[in-house]
Amino acid sequence: MHGKHLFGLGLRKPHYADFLDAAPVAVDFVEVISENFMVAGGRPLNVLRRVRERHPVALHGVSLSIGSADGVHLDYLRRLRELIDAIEPMFVSDHLSWSRIGSFNSHDLLPLPYTEEALARVCNSIHRAQEVLGRTLLLENPSSYILWPGGMTEWDFLSAMCARTGCRLLLDVNNIFVSASNHGFDASAYLAGIPADCVRQIHLAGHSQGRELLIDTHDQPVRGSVWSLYAEALQRLGPVATMIERDDNIPPLATLLGELDVARGIAAEQARRVA
Amino acid sequence: MSLLDLQRDFQSWLKTESNEVAARFGEPSRAGLAVYLNNYRAQLLACLTESFPAVRAWIGDTAFEGAAATHVDSVPPSAWTLDEYGRDFAETLDMIYPDDPEVAELARLEWNLAVAFVGPDATPVDPAALAGIDWDNAIIHLVPTFVLFPVSTNVAALRSAIHDQQTPPPVARLPEPASIAVWRNGFTPMFRTVTAEEAAVFEQLRQQQRFGDICGDLVKRMGEEQGPALAGSMLRQWFTDRVIAAIS
Numbered sequence: 001m002h003g004k005h006l007f008g009l010g011l012r013k014p015h016y017a018d019f020l021d022a023a024p025v026a027v028d029f030v031e032v033i034s035e036n037f038m039v040a041g042g043r044p045l046n047v048l049r050r051v052r053e054r055h056p057v058a059l060h061g062v063s064l065s066i067g068s069a070d071g072v073h074l075d076y077l078r079r080l081r082e083l084i085d086a087i088e089p090m091f092v093s094d095h096l097s098w099s100r101i102g103s104f105n106s107h108d109l110l111p112l113p114y115t116e117e118a119l120a121r122v123c124n125s126i127h128r129a130q131e132v133l134g135r136t137l138l139l140e141n142p143s144s145y146i147l148w149p150g151g152m153t154e155w156d157f158l159s160a161m162c163a164r165t166g167c168r169l170l171l172d173v174n175n176i177f178v179s180a181s182n183h184g185f186d187a188s189a190y191l192a193g194i195p196a197d198c199v200r201q202i203h204l205a206g207h208s209q210g211r212e213l214l215i216d217t218h219d220q221p222v223r224g225s226v227w228s229l230y231a232e233a234l235q236r237l238g239p240v241a242t243m244i245e246r247d248d249n250i251p252p253l254a255t256l257l258g259e260l261d262v263a264r265g266i267a268a269e270q271a272r273r274v275a
Numbered sequence: 276m277s278l279l280d281l282q283r284d285f286q287s288w289l290k291t292e293s294n295e296v297a298a299r300f301g302e303p304s305r306a307g308l309a310v311y312l313n314n315y316r317a318q319l320l321a322c323l324t325e326s327f328p329a330v331r332a333w334i335g336d337t338a339f340e341g342a343a344a345t346h347v348d349s350v351p352p353s354a355w356t357l358d359e360y361g362r363d364f365a366e367t368l369d370m371i372y373p374d375d376p377e378v379a380e381l382a383r384l385e386w387n388l389a390v391a392f393v394g395p396d397a398t399p400v401d402p403a404a405l406a407g408i409d410w411d412n413a414i415i416h417l418v419p420t421f422v423l424f425p426v427s428t429n430v431a432a433l434r435s436a437i438h439d440q441q442t443p444p445p446v447a448r449l450p451e452p453a454s455i456a457v458w459r460n461g462f463t464p465m466f467r468t469v470t471a472e473e474a475a476v477f478e479q480l481r482q483q484q485r486f487g488d489i490c491g492d493l494v495k496r497m498g499e500e501q502g503p504a505l506a507g508s509m510l511r512q513w514f515t516d517r518v519i520a521a522i523s
Contacts, residue, residue, distance in 0.1 A: 035356050040419075041396035043462040063355045069279035076355045100355075101282040106289055107357045108314050110282075111307075118278050146300070146307030148281070182307075212306040 005267045006241040007260050008058065009253075011051060018253045019051050026257060027055060029090055031243050034061040037087075038079045048087065058091040058201065058243070059083065060170075063105070064129065066139065067098035067112040072125045077132040084133060091201055091241070093138035093170045096122070096158065111144040114151030119160055126165040137167045138200055143175040143207070143216035147183040154179070155193030162198040169194065171237075172203035173230045174222065178214045187229055196237050204230060204263065205245040219248035222259060227266060234270040242267070289315045290351055319347045319360060326361035326389055329437040330368070330382050342371050358393075361386055377428040377446045384434050387422050387457040388464040394420035399460070399517035408522060411487030415480050415513075416521040421458040423469070423477055431455055431468045460517045467516070472496075473509055 006028035011019060019025055030051060037048050051057065061080065064072060084092060097109035112118050130137055139161065141154060151157070158169060171194065180187040204227075206220025222230075222244065234240070242263050246256055276284075276299075288296045289312060297308055323343040324331060331339040346367040352360050365382040372378040397418040429447045436443040454474040457466045469477070479489045486506075494502035513519050 035358075038356070039393035042393040042459065044393060046462065067278075069277075069282050073355060098282060101279075101286050103353045104286045104290070105352050105355060106286070106315055107318055107352055107360075108311060110285060110311065113278065113281060115278070121278055144307070145310040146304045149301075149303075210310060213310055215310065 005239040005264075005271075007264055007267075008241065008243040009256050009260060010243070010245055010247070011048070011057075012246070012250055014250050015253045016047050019054070020047065024054060025253065027260065029056040029058055029241065029243070031058040031060050031091075031245075034059040034080060034083060034092075034094075035063050038083050052087055056090040057087050058093065058241075059087065059089040060140075061092075061094040062109065063099060063107070064094035065099040065105075066094060066096065066125045066129065067110075067118060067122050068100050068125070069098075069121060070101060071121075072129055073100075074132065077129055081133050084135060091138050091170070092133060092135045093140055093201065095140045095142050096161070097142045109142050111142065111146050111148065113148035114154060114157040115148075118151075119157060119164075122161060123164045126161070126167050130165070130167065138170040139167055140170040140172050140203065141175050141179075143172070143178040143182075143214075145182055145213050145215075147179075153185070153190075153193065155190050159193065159195050159198075162195055168200045169198045170201045170203060171199045171233065172205070173233055174203065174205040174207055174226045175216060177223075177226050177229055178207050178216050181214045188232065191229075191233055191236055199237050199240055202230070202233065202237075202240055202242045203245050204242065204259075217248065218245050222262070227262065230263065231266050231270060234267055235273075238274075239267070239271070285311075288312065316344075316347055318357065319352060320344070322357050322360045323347075323364060326358075327364060327382055327385050329385055329434050330364075330378065332437045333381055333433065333443070334372075334378060342368060345371060358389075361389070375446075377430050377433060380426045380428055380430040381434055383424055383426075384430055384455060384457070384466060387424065387455075388466065391420040391422070391457050391459040391464040392462075394459055397520045400514075400519045400522060402514045405522070411485065413486045414483050414523050415486060415519055416483075416523065417477070417480060417518050418458050418520040420464075421456065421477075421518055423454045423456050423474055425452065425454050425474075426468070427452070431466060434466075456518075458516070458518050465516065472505070476506075476509060 008027050008029035008031055011030040011032045032048060037045055039045055063076060066072065095109045098112055099106050099108060099110060126137055141158060161167060162169065176187050176190050180190065204222045205218045206222055208215050208217045208220060244256060244259050284296050284299055287293060288308060292312060300308060320343050346364055350363050365379045365386060368379040368382050399418060427448055429444065429449065433443045452471050454469050455466055456469050476489055490503060490506045493506050497505060
């Protein structure tokens with residue numbers, strides 16, 4: 001065990017007013033999409049600064065593209081560093097994926113092959129990013145719809161990545177469930193395979209059934225099956241910061257706080273069992 | 276396949292939907308490729324929809340979706356932030372609607388308002404603090420979000436009506452060349468149509484010419500009476516608009 005249970009929500013536009021109201025919102029931290037605030041000024045940045053006065057903030061990026069074969073972009077890292085210096089976040093995270101190659105940026109979290117070549121590339125980029133950002137990065141396991149043949153397992157890749165770079169993990173339990181379903185691996189084996197002492201944060205989210213695959217949509221409540229996997233994860237990880245992601249079909253804040261109470265209940269139950 | 280080759284092929288798949296490229300990934304990847312392709316296109320279309328609500332309202336949902344799809348096909352995203360994707364949409368609309376310039380002009384206006392929304396902060400000059408200014412030698416600095424772009428139609432009135440959910444006026448060509456100024460006042464993006472005369476003065480301000488010299492030019496062009504009167508009225512308007520960031 002390395003941390004304590006903290007419970008947070010994403011800071012999304014429909015809830016700006018709630019987070020700035022006189023009554024404090026019952027969360028231990030908020031998480032924001034870094035790129036939405038890597039801007040020169042204006043209302044969004046002002047809102048973030050005011051929310052930061054009330055809550056710790058985690059920065060969660062989507063554009064680092066740590067797996068790009070041509071490396072990470074220095075200009076992007078410098079902009080992110082400016083935001084880090086201004087906000088002093090509790091975590092800085094992004095995804096184990098790639099989005100950009102050359103001058104093309106897909107703005108999607110595309111799947112990496114889990115090969116030695118990709119591992120070397122990712123580790124090189126993590127070293128570069130951590131050097132420029134002056135921070136330990138958290139990398140999130142992606143949900144994926146393609147499993148490239150011939151590589152190691154995702155959990156072996158994550159373990160080696162942490163060991164070589166000192167980066168830490170943002171474990172998305174919903175993504176484990178989605179990828180396990182799509183690729184036919186055992187989610188429990190995944191949890192057993194990741195280095196538990198490297199996990200600093202957990203994401204929970206909803207998913208939807210696509211035509212053939214499960215899709216990580218973030219537009220639904222967390223499913224029962226994901227709550228069960230969360231309980232199993234906490235058995236292995238102990239106390240850890242947990243956050244619910246909701247990016248579409250966003251309900252009133254009270255609904256999400258209710259979901260966060262479910263997470264609190266599961267964590268409390270796990271703590272009782274350990275005791 | 277090397278990592279670089281895989282990523283180049285994947286990029287090609289997203290941009291072209293080429294069956295030949297898809298075949299290189301093998302049959303087990305077929306369903307996954309479709310998901311990524313759908314995510315890619317849906318995200319770009321959603322970005323354009325969110326960035327250009329007035330254009331969508333003006334040309335209608337079907338036409339907008341067609342124009343957005345054309346843009347996605349012809350302009351692959353390249354910036355690190357998705358918010359940049361709408362930057363060239365007005366040029367695509369120029370090509371699709373060559374006889375309806377208000378469509379692209381509406382997009383240019385919406386784009387510049389969006390840019391101003393997250394542009395650098397500035398505190399406008401308080402007119403009450405201007406006593407003793409040597410106006411002849413004064414150099415006026417505009418707020419950093421201020422931009423000016425030429426228009427040929429009554430697009431400002433169209434956008435205002437659409438934004439306020441009123442019936443837009445009939446589209447009309449402006450009788451004389453004009454520009455639209457966009458800036459941010461506090462947290463609110465603002466805009467108004469400016470005459471060619473005022474646009475020329477804004478260009479002189481951008482070049483950091485002294486206010487006395489600018490007034491001298493106005494006197495030459497408009498005479499001893501109208502020149503100073505126009506300069507005074509423009510200055511009052513700029514204070515009202517809160518576009519002056521500093522006077523040095």
